Amino acid sequence: EPEVTQTPSHQVTQMGQEVILRCVPISNHLYFYWYRQILGQKVEFLVSFYNNEISEKSEIFDDQFSVERPDGSNFTLKIRSTKLEDSAMYFCASSGGMNTEAFFGQGTRLTVV
Amino acid sequence: GESVGLHLPTLSVQEGDNSIINCAYSNSASDYFIWYKQESGKGPQFIIDIRSNMDKRQGQRVTVLLNKTVKHLSLQIAATQPGDSAVYFCAETHGNNRLAFGKGNQVVVIP
Numbered sequence: 390e391p392e393v394t395q396t397p398s399h400q401v402t403q404m405g406q407e408v409i410l411r412c413v414p415i416s417n418h419l420y421f422y423w424y425r426q427i428l429g430q431k432v433e434f435l436v437s438f439y440n441n442e443i444s445e446k447s448e449i450f451d452d453q454f455s456v457e458r459p460d461g462s463n464f465t466l467k468i469r470s471t472k473l474e475d476s477a478m479y480f481c482a483s484s485g486g487m488n489t490e491a492f493f494g495q496g497t498r499l500t501v502v
Numbered sequence: 503g504e505s506v507g508l509h510l511p512t513l514s515v516q517e518g519d520n521s522i523i524n525c526a527y528s529n530s531a532s533d534y535f536i537w538y539k540q541e542s543g544k545g546p547q548f549i550i551d552i553r554s555n556m557d558k559r560q561g562q563r564v565t566v567l568l569n570k571t572v573k574h575l576s577l578q579i580a581a582t583q584p585g586d587s588a589v590y591f592c593a594e595t596h597g598n599n600r601l602a603f604g605k606g607n608q609v610v611v612i613p
Contacts, residue, residue, distance in 0.1 A: 432603040488534040493545035
C-alpha cells in the first residue's frame with residue numbers, strides 16, 4: 390500500500406538553528422501539505438502546495454517557514470530559525486485531488502532546546 | 503485558536519459494544535468531512551469521509567452521519583475492538599484542501 394514517508398522521525402535542535410524536515414509523498418499525488426500538532430493538541434494546518442507553488446498557508450506559516458519540492462519525489466519544510474514553541478509533531482500529507490482523502494505520514498517530532 | 507490541552511473527552515467502551523463519537527463543526531460552507539484515527543506516536547489515519555450532499559455513509563464497521571442543519575458529524579464504530587483504542591478527530595474542508603481538525607476524542611476499549 391502506498392504511503393507517505395517522513396524523515397527523520399525525531400529531530401532535536403538548538404534554538405535559532407535551521408531545520409529541514411523531509412517527506413516523500415505518494416508518487417501520483419498532486420497536492421502536498423504540512424500540518425503540525427503540539428503535544429496534546431489538535432492537528433493544525435500549516436501550508437498546502439500544488440503545481441510547484443504554495444496554494445494556501447495559515448497564520449502559523451510565517452517568514453521563518455518555507456517549503457520546497459526540490460525534485461520529483463521530495464517535499465521539504467524548512468524552519469529558518471527555530472524557536473522553543475516550534476517544538477511539535479510535524480506531519481506531511483498528500484492527496485490525489487481536490488477534496489479527496491489526504492494520507493498522512495508518521496510525523497517528525499521536532500524538539501527545540 | 504481552540505486548544506484541547508492534555509484533557510481530551512474520553513469514551514470508555516466495552517469490547518464488542520458500539521461506540522459513537524460526536525463532532526460539531528463551525529463552518530456552514532464546509533462540504534467535505536473526514537474522520538481520522540490517531541494512535542499514540544503516529545500520524546492521522548483515514549477512516550471514512552462524507553460529502554455534504556450525503557447524510558450517511560457506511561464503511562467496514564464504521565458509519566458516518568452528517569447533520570448539516572445543526573452542523574454535527576458523528577462516527578459510529580460497530581463491535582468495538584481493542585485495536586480501536588485511539589484518538590479520533592473529525593476534519594472539515596470547504597472548496598480547498600485545507601483540513602480544519604476538531605478537538606479529538608479519546609476512545610478507550612475495555613477488554
